Amino acid sequence: MKGAKIIAICNQKGGVGKTTTTVNLGIGLAKEGKRVLVIDADPQGDLTTCLGWKNGDELQTTLTDLMNKTLTERPIGKGEGILHHEEGVDLLPSNLELSAMEMNLVNAMSREMTLKNCLKEIKKDYEYILIDCMPSLGMITVNALAAADSVMIPVQAQYLPAKGMTQLVQTIGKVQRTLNPDLRIDGIVLTLVDGRTNLAKQTLHILRNQYGNRMKIYSSQIPVAVKAAETSFQGKSIYAYDKNSSVAKAYENLTKEVIRNGEKTRDRLRTSEAR
Secondary structure (H helix, E strand, C coil), rough: CCCEEEEEEEECCCCCHHHHHHHHHHHHHHHHHCCEEEEEEECCHHHHHHCCCCCCCCCCCHHHHHHHHCHHHHCCCCCCCCCCCCCEEECCCCHHHHHHHHHHCCCCCHHHHHHHHHHHHHHHHCCCEEEEEEEEECCHHHHHHHHHHHEEEEEEEECHHHHHHHHHHHHHHHHHHHCCCEEEEEEEEEEEEECCCCHHHHHHHHHHHHHHCCCCCCCCCCCCHHHHHHHHHHHHCCCHHHHHHHHHHHHHHHHHHHHHHHHHHHHHHHHHHHC
């Protein structure tokens, strides 16, 4: 059994809806009957907080502990460090200790592959693993890209989103060339879309011009909404907080797109293997 499809949700720009997308896509996949693990790979611990664990510093085991075990070649117990959320997803949490891990990795052997090795056994228990990356392109993010099968890039519907993406696309290219040749960009998801302005159309136009032939742009766009921001204080997804909202519908549609894409990719791989 190969195990989960691992998706890194990544953009080195902060405030683009990475964590909100990780929560609501993860729980959206769980609602579709998938076994899902979400991983907080950001020392700020926003994903951990959003899912209801407010005191990250009091957590017994975090991603840092599991990566340390991998570095020192100690076994990881089944289910170790994994928290269970009432809406059906599992969480591997993080806190500020992950910042120190960034430093530890600098001098480690196979430093870029630590997270991949850490997930080797864990991924057998899931169908999807979503990694919420930190807003930087440091060693932890490179680890996430080296461990992932694909990348999803949330981009805020705003002026010049493509400017910041150049560096990210270059980093992904470097990871593909040197660490993870099978890494694919699943696509760009437009977030914080304000229907009252033309910004989303302009952003889409810029992205299509720059990247349209190289990567998919998801047709599901995530609208900006106060309700979506409020969910993070409640420890719930948008489905539990306001299931009839436009944001909930948008994330439902995105979830279905992600599942369809996964099935298409699997069929393509099977066809090429059969040849």
